Amino acid sequence: IVAIIIATPWFSFFLPPVAWMYFTIGKYYVASSRELKRLSSIHKSPVYEHFTEALRGGATIRAFGDVDRYIEDHALRVDRYFRAFWPSMVINRWLSLRLDFIGAVLTAAVAAAIFLTIDFPFGLEMDPGKAGFAISQIISITAFLSFTVMIYGQLELTAIAIERIAEYTHLPVEAQRDAPFEPDAKWPQSGKIELKNYGMAYRKGLPLALRNVSLKIAPREKIGICGRTGAGKSSIFNAILRLSDVQRGQILIDGVEIHSVGLALYRSKISVVSQESIVFASSVRYNLDPAGAHSDMALWGALLKVQLEVTVKQMGGLEAKIAEDGGNLSVGERQLLSIARCILSGNKIILLDEATSSVDVETDRMIQQTIRNVFSDCTVLTIAHRLNTIADSSRIMVLDKGRVAEFEPPSDLLLKPNSIYKSLVDAAKGK
Ligand SMILES: Nc1ncnc2c1ncn2[C@@H]1O[C@H](COP(=O)(O)OP(=O)(O)OP(=O)(O)O)[C@@H](O)[C@H]1O
Numbered sequence: 163i164v165a166i167i168i169a170t171p172w173f174s175f176f177l178p179p180v181a182w183m184y185f186t187i188g189k190y191y192v193a194s195s196r197e198l199k200r201l202s203s204i205h206k207s208p209v210y211e212h213f214t215e216a217l218r219g220g221a222t223i224r225a226f227g228d229v230d231r232y233i234e235d236h237a238l239r240v241d242r243y244f245r246a247f248w249p250s251m252v253i254n255r256w257l258s259l260r261l262d263f264i265g266a267v268l269t270a271a272v273a274a275a276i277f278l279t280i281d282f283p284f285g286l287e288m289d290p291g292k293a294g295f296a297i298s299q300i301i302s303i304t305a306f307l308s309f310t311v312m313i314y315g316q317l318e319l320t321a322i323a324i325e326r327i328a329e330y331t332h333l334p335v336e337a338q339r340d341a342p343f344e345p346d347a348k349w350p351q352s353g354k355i356e357l358k359n360y361g362m363a364y365r366k367g368l369p370l371a372l373r374n375v376s377l378k379i380a381p382r383e384k385i386g387i388c389g390r391t392g393a394g395k396s397s398i399f400n401a402i403l404r405l406s407d408v409q410r411g412q413i414l415i416d417g418v419e420i421h422s423v424g425l426a427l428y429r430s431k432i433s434v435v436s437q438e439s440i441v442f443a444s445s446v447r448y449n450l451d452p453a454g455a456h457s458d459m460a461l462w463g464a465l466l467k468v469q470l471e472v473t474v475k476q477m478g479g480l481e482a483k484i485a486e487d488g489g490n491l492s493v494g495e496r497q498l499l500s501i502a503r504c505i506l507s508g509n510k511i512i513l514l515d516e517a518t519s520s521v522d523v524e525t526d527r528m529i530q531q532t533i534r535n536v537f538s539d540c541t542v543l544t545i546a547h548r549l550n551t552i553a554d555s556s557r558i559m560v561l562d563k564g565r566v567a568e569f570e571p572p573s574d575l576l577l578k579p580n581s582i583y584k585s586l587v588d589a590a591k592g593k
């Protein structure tokens with residue numbers, strides 16, 4: 163531009179209005195296209211979601227003869243997405259049209275400046291070389307300026323992603339992974355659990371999922387937990403695993419207040435089979451022993467104990483692949499795999515949430531037997547809807563609306579005519 167101004171000084175008069183045009187158009191474009199981008203990304207995920215849902219539930223949809231509705235639904239979502247996506251394409255055309263137009267104006271301006279220099283008002287001489295140079299320069303510069311505006315727009319748009327990441331970095335974090343206080347290396351040695359006036363809610367403002375729970379569990383006790391859906395059974399486990407930040411009261415394990423222990427260390431000391439058992443898309447070996455700390459013998463031993471040995475052999479041994487979400491295993495097999503993982507962990511405290519609800523009664527009985535044997539030295543808390551599963555626990559904890567309603571040996575509870583446990587057992591028998 164400087165070179166052009168030197169060649170044709172008149173050009174500098176055209177420069178400010180043109181710069182202003184670039185600026186306004188750029189601003190206008192960025193503001194609208196940012197909103198359009200936002201709209202189209204909001205409407206994009208429902209399309210994907212619907213598509214994957216339809217893929218997974220294809221059989222069900224066909225069975226209910228709802229194919230047409232699904233296709234219509236999908237078309238609706240695609241329409242909604244395109245309503246935002248199409249303008250965001252069009253706005254790009256809008257921009258390049260304007261930019262090309264300004265480019266043409268600029269070129270014309272240079273030509274006019276040359277004309278003015280030669281003819282008006284002084285009739286100065288001008289080197290034709292300089293004139294040619296100015297014209298050829300301005301053509302490449304306009305392309306460059308358009309490009310700059312485009313890139314600037316892109317930058318603003320992609321910065322939305324950074325904005326989102328910044329938002330995520332400001333989310334509240336869990337408790338410290340490493341706390342200054344380190345319990346004894348062997349902690350917890352015996353596995354005694356004590357809750358003192360413990361209350362817990364899932365988030366601020368939600369009602370308490372556990373209220374005023376006080377109880378003591380002795381080392382090596384086998385506790386069965388039951389109660390109606392939503393009574394707070396899983397919440398007890400979540401409390402012990404410190405999955406919620408909103409709590410009052412204390413939980414002590416072997417006399418150590420659990421919230422004083424670093425989270426990473428703490429959670430490594432407790433084994434869980436949760437209501438939705440988790441398996442990784444990797445080899446059987448990795449699923450059993452992610453840290454690679456155990457010998458093949460130990461791995462096969464654990465598989466044998468949960469009666470998965472034959473299945474794994476058929477799959478092709480320890481290196482056999484497990485599909486995403488455990489797709490090539492049944493729900494029961496996934497649960498068994500998780501139990502095998504617990505066996506290998508060697509932890510003192512074992513939490514089983516409906517761990518055998520999806521295996522047949524016979525296998526369940528066998529596994530409960532195994533759990534008694536393998537975990538004889540551990541404190542085991544078992545949640546079960548199937549009361550047989552927990553019938554020979556040392557004590558039964560019956561939860562009701564977030565409170566511990568009953569906590570006694572099953573034989574005692576059965577003797578009490580009004581106990582909730584007895585009514586649950588009777589109801590199960592009556593079936
Ligand atoms: N992630 C969560 N966020 C908010 N509230 C929750 C959450 N999980 C559970 N709750 C609430 O806490 C209460 C206890 O739920 P909990 O999962 O402990 O029940 P549960 O006894 O395990 O039931 P189920 O037998 O169906 O597994 C329920 O009222 C439930 O609505």
Ligand SMILES: [Mg+2]
Pocket residue numbers: 395396397437515
């Ligand atoms: Mg539950």
